[in-house]
Amino acid sequence: MQGFALYPFDPPGDIAALRTDLRDWLAANQPQSDVVARANCWASFDASFSRALGAAGYVGMTLPTQYGGSDRHPLERYVVIEELLAAGAPVGAHWIADRQTGPLILRYGSEEQRQRYLPGIAAGELYACIGLSEPGAGSDLAAVRTTARETAEGWRINGQKIWTTGAHFSHIMLALVRTEEGSERNAGLSQLLIDLDTPGITIRPIIDMAGHHDFNEVFFDDVLVPHGALVGERGQGWKQVTAELGLERSGPERYLSSHALLVALIDAAGPEPDPAITTLIGELTAEIWTLRQLSMSTAAKLAAGEDPMVEASVVKELGNAFEQDMPRRVQAIVTSGWDDENDLAKLLRALLIASPSFSLRGGTREVIRGIIARGLGLR
C-alpha cells in the first residue's frame, strides 16, 4: 500500500516520568466514580475533574504558553491521553475542546479568537461542541444547509444542527455553515465559532437509548454573531473541517474508551482463569496491542505535520470493530445476568448498549471504509 509507511513513535522528553507523574496525580485526584463512568469515559462529564486536570497542566498541552498551554510535544499529549483513558478518567467535559477545537483555533483562528478562547480551554474550563451534522446532512456532510449571511452587524445564522454532543454544557460551538448564497456541496461553506449563550439559540436534549443525555438538537433562529466569529477563511470551511476530522479519528480513544471492560474481565477471571476465558483475554490483548501500535504510528505521522487521513481511518475502523466486539465476546463467555450488580455485569450492560454508536460517531463505518478505499486508489 503506497504511502503507508509506519512512523516510529518517538516523543521527546522523559516519557516514563511523565507517565509516573500522571499516574500519581490520578491516584490522588481521580474521583472514585461508579465503574460505568470509567467505561466509554470520554463521555463522562466532571467539571471539577477537568478543572483540576487543567490546573495540573494536562489539558491544552500542545498550546503555546502565551495562551495558557504548556507547549508540549503532541506525542507527550498522546501519552497523557492514553493514560487518562486507560484509567477511565472522566474527561468528557473538556474532551472536544482539548482534542479538536483548541488545535483548530490555534491553526486557523484569529489572534483575537486565540486570546479569547484558548486560555479557558487549556484551563479545562471552557467546553466546546462540534456543529457538523444536520437532519439532512449526516454521512453526506456537504449537504449542510444552515446558513450564515454577512450583514453590517455581523453573521446572521438560521438553521439546525443535530446530534451535537455536549451542546447543553458547552460554551462554544464550532459550526459548519453555508456562507455563500446558492452555493452547493462542499463549496461556500465556512466555520463559525458561536458563543452558545447568544440569543436565538435553542438547545433541546436528545435522550439516547441508554437513557443518557449526551447529545442535542440545536436551533438557530436569526442568531447574530460578530464578524469576528468567522474561523479561518471564508469559503474554506470544508478544508478546515477535513483537517479537524483527522484529529478526531486516530487517537487512542478509538480503542481505549471501553478499556474498563477488559480490566474488569481480567480482574474477575483471576490469575488462573479457565481455558476459554484465558483464550479470550489473549485474543483481546493481541488486538489492543496491535491497535496501540497503529494509533501511535498515526499520531507520529500527524505530529510530523503530515495528513494521515487514511491511517486515521484504519485506526478508527479497527478500533470501533474491536470495541464493539469486546462486549459481545465477553457476554458470550462469561456467566452473568443482565441486571447483576457486580462491576463486570454493569460494565457489560452499559457497553453493549453504548457500542452501536462507536461506528457512527466521528464518521460511520461505511464512510470510513470509503475513505480507505479512496486511499487504495479505488475511487
Added chain:
Amino acid sequence: MSAARDMLCDTARAVFAEAATAGIAPVEEAGFGLLLVPEENNGFGGDWGDVNAVLQIAGVIVPDLPVAELIAGEAFQPAATVSLMAGAMGRALSLSIDHVNTRQQFGRPLGKFQAVQQSLAAMACEVRAVEAAAAALASRLDAVGLDAAAADFEIAAAKLRANRAVGVVTAIAHQVHGAIGFTEEYDLHRVTVPLMRWRGAHGNDAFWAARLGRQVAGFGGRGLWEAMTARGA
C-alpha cells in the same frame, strides 16, 4: 527507512526474483544467512528491523522458500513468520487492487462498486494491522538485544494477530478475484496458500491466545496496561 536498509531491500528483491525460479541457492549465495551475524564475525550485522524488511519481501516473492529458517534460529521462527505473513498479505492486497481496477463487469471496473470497495477497505485494515504488529515486534526484539524470551509478550500478540488476519485477508482476496483467483496459473494462491499454512505453523491461534492470556491474567487488569507501556513507548 535508512539508506542501508533501502539497499538491503533492493538486493533482496533482485535475489528473491532470481530465487523464484532457481530455488534457495541464490539466497544462500548472496549471504542472507549472515544477515544477523555481527560484522566482527564477517556477518552483515543487521538488526530485526532488517530481518522484518527482508522477510516481508520474501513473503511477497518467495513465500515457499525457507528464507526465514536461513536467517534466524528456531526461537525466532514465530516472529519471522509474522513478517512473512505481513508481506504475503500485502501482496494479496495489491493483487486484489490491480484485479478490481482492470476486471470489468456490468460495464465498469469492479473497483467502482461500493460493495467491492468496502471489502477491500476491510482487508486493507487487516494488512495494515499485521504490518504494524511486525514493525512493533521488530523494534521490541531490537530493544532487548534479540532475546526472544524478553519479547514473549510481543511475539505472542503479533503472531496471534497475524493468524487472525489470515481468515479475512484470504477470504476477501479470493472473493474479489472470482474464479480466476482459484486457478493454478494465477498468482494469488502463491501467497494465500502459504498464509493458510503459516496460520497453523509455529503456534496456531489457540496456542498463542492461551499463552498470551495466561501472561495477562498474571498481570491483572491494571497490570496489563502497565506492562504494555513499560515494554515500549
